[in-house]
Amino acid sequence: MPTAEEIERQVLELVRAGDVATLRLVRDRFASRRSSASAQRAVKYMDDPVGWVWDVIDWQPGEGLAAYQEDVLDLLARERRVAARGPHGLGKTGMAALGVLWFATTRDAAGIDWKVLTTASAWRHLSVYLFPEIHKWARRIKWEMLGRPPFRENAELLVHNIKLRYGAASAVASTKPELIEGAHADSLLYLIDEAKIVPDGTWDAIEGAFSGGKTSGLPEAFVFAISTPGPPSGRFYDIHSRKPGFEDWFVRHVTLAEAVAAGRISPDWAEQRARQWGRDSAIYANRVLGEFHASDEDSVIPLSWVEAAVERWHLWDQAGRPALEGRQFLGVDVARAGGDSTVLAYRTGLAYTELETHDREDTMETTARVQAAVGRRLGTVPVVDSMGVGGGVVDRLRELDEPVLAYTGAAKSRMPSRDGEWGFNNTRSAAYWRTRELLDPAFDPTLMLPPDDLLLADLTAPTWAVKTWRPPTIQIEPKDDLIKRLGRSPDRGDAVVMGLYAELLASTTVQNPAKAGTGSQAAASRYGRTIGGTHSARGR
Structure with a gap:
């Protein structure tokens, strides 16, 4: 490998000779080497979303992931098909946003052709909650840890998209499964927010991406479904109840006790909701206990x-x-x-x-x-x-x-x-x-x-x-x-x-x-x- 002095002498000779084309080639090679070295900082987190979140996000004192959030993100990286349910107030949307940013920055740094498709039971969950949450956490990234400058507003980080060099993250309505089914990339991540009432056609469209996916290496496909539970019906419920055909999904029920222990839910709030809604009500079971429950059998209105x-x-x-x-x-x-x-x-x-x-x-x-x-x-x-x-x-x-x-x-x-x-x-x-x-x-x-x-x-x-x-x-x-x-x-x-x-x-x-x-x-x-x-x- 030539020394710095030799490289400097060669560059001066090119300048004297007026060889602009060769100078540009040298410049591009140096830029590529610097970019490759910087990218390695992000690439090392490709299989470690928990490490990415702790190291790359600028946490304030007393902030950080709850134990169950670490568990869910780690499960996503290892098992690739994860369905998580739990009470209101767990930080589900924040966890989903961090997962999207981890996937996008690490795959792009590795030069892999990637895509993230986010969907939900209603467009509002994407436009009002998920993508604003992605923007919020993107502002707290320590970019020097990733070896790249911050996302450029309106160029790389858009209202409902992230567009980087090798891939993009996009919002897609769950009522348009044909848009989901048409996604192709070496590395795919599907995020299903408020998954309890997403129609079966959307789940089936996502399933097609796994036909060519491997358990390791490329191509790879991940799916992360997250929601408070609802009535005991639908694909999200089928997955959590381990019905035949869904054994390759890994489910995680975050309990009220875990959320209280992590300081994310107040026990006083949970007790007040029991008094407000009734301990035997569907709304209490769904939103406080994170359990599937329906009021259809005995209530006038489900x-x-x-x-x-x-x-x-x-x-x-x-x-x-x-x-x-x-x-x-x-x-x-x-x-x-x-x-x-x-x-x-x-x-x-x-x-x-x-x-x-x-x-x-x-x-x-x-x-x-x-x-x-x-x-x-x-x-x-x-x-x-x-x-x-x-x-x-x-x-x-x-x-x-x-x-x-x-x-x-x-x-x-x-x-x-x-x-x-x-x-x-x-x-x-x-x-x-x-x-x-x-x-x-x-x-x-x-x-x-x-x-x-x-x-x-x-x-x-x-x-x-x-x-x-x-x-x-x-x-x-x-x-x-x-x-x-x-x-x-x-x-x-x-x-x-x-x-x-x-x-x-x-x-x-x-x-x-x-x-x-x-x-x-x-x-x-x-x-x-x-x-x-x-x-x-x-x-x-």
């Missing part, structure tokens, strides 16, 4: 149906909240005791845009609030629980000539179920069952619900039973029994359910007959029709 309605709300919100069509109603559940909340649920068509809660208000304050809400949203009809203190709100609104529907949960109901096979023991049972029917995925539901954990708990908590009368009658768990079981009143759920029952309530309820022929008639005519001098509000 949790997964409500979560799908919340996802529709998120899509509407992300689209800039486009104008909604349909009649406007306001479900009003009036607080019955000091610890309860008065809830106003705003509905347009089959979309609840927001919930508004107020504590420790008397009936006159609630009346004024409802009247103001109706004034802001012309044409809105309030549906008010007339039982107990709510009756005072109904009476005062009628005195003010406001059109109001009085909801009496204990009243008899003649409404049949959608298929005509069932009756209901009272209005409350009919209203909850109607909400169930509007959320049933078998009928392409469009109902949207705002993201609110208490609302999810309220709607999924009530149980139901069948009474062998003629016709067979559905009975929803009485509200007083539910309050005893939950330790609180399901105010949010009741407000939403009442609002969804508005059209059916209007078709069978005589509104304010004492004031027939007065200003009340004009108010009622805004949403009903006059029959024989009384006012029967019918849904249009």
Whole structure:
């Protein structure tokens, strides 16, 4: 190998001779050697994501990976097919983002043709959570450890992509498995975020990449599926339950105890959620215990149906909240005791845009609030629980000539179920069952619900039973029994359910007959029709 002095003399001779082409060749060779030497710093972490994270990320005092995060990342490098589940608050998205950055930087440094495809049950999980998390951790990389300069914004690190010299990481909607199936590279990593409801077609498209993969060497393929669990169904559940054909997957259940021991979840938070949702509820099992559980068998409304309605709300919100069509109603559940909340649920068509809660208000304050809400949203009809203190709100609104529907949960109901096979023991049972029917995925539901954990708990908590009368009658768990079981009143759920029952309530309820022929008639005519001098509000 020539000495530095000899190289310097050769370069000077080339300069004197004006040999520009050879000078460029020498320059490129030196740059390549320097780049190769620097790249070795990153290449050594190709099979060591845990070492990469600890050495390359600029951790602040007291920060770092939890033991279970080390375990999951190490499992990914060794076993290549990993499905991890656990409670909320584990740092799942952070772990996924670090995994993507580890894979991208090490494969690119090695000069390997690589790709990372990230997908999720909804595009929002990629655009709002995963890629912002990737950007956050990229800003904390100690680039000297990788022997390269920081990612160039808008050139290498984009909003939903990383584009480097030898490969790219991209976001792909789980509804487009053909884009996933078409991926080809010597080194592939698939990341499936919120994997519990990713469709089977996406899983099958990913499986095709493993047909040419090896257990060592190139080509190589990795898949990392991560999620809080849901009901015991779907591909993510099949993998975790070790069903035949999925033995080559390695599963990891991060327990609540592990998360508490790592300081990622507070035991007080877990205990409060038990009180809020109930220890036997699906939402507690899924989000706190990290267990698969469904409420389908005994609950009126399955949790997964409500979560799908919340996802529709998120899509509407992300689209800039486009104008909604349909009649406007306001479900009003009036607080019955000091610890309860008065809830106003705003509905347009089959979309609840927001919930508004107020504590420790008397009936006159609630009346004024409802009247103001109706004034802001012309044409809105309030549906008010007339039982107990709510009756005072109904009476005062009628005195003010406001059109109001009085909801009496204990009243008899003649409404049949959608298929005509069932009756209901009272209005409350009919209203909850109607909400169930509007959320049933078998009928392409469009109902949207705002993201609110208490609302999810309220709607999924009530149980139901069948009474062998003629016709067979559905009975929803009485509200007083539910309050005893939950330790609180399901105010949010009741407000939403009442609002969804508005059209059916209007078709069978005589509104304010004492004031027939007065200003009340004009108010009622805004949403009903006059029959024989009384006012029967019918849904249009």
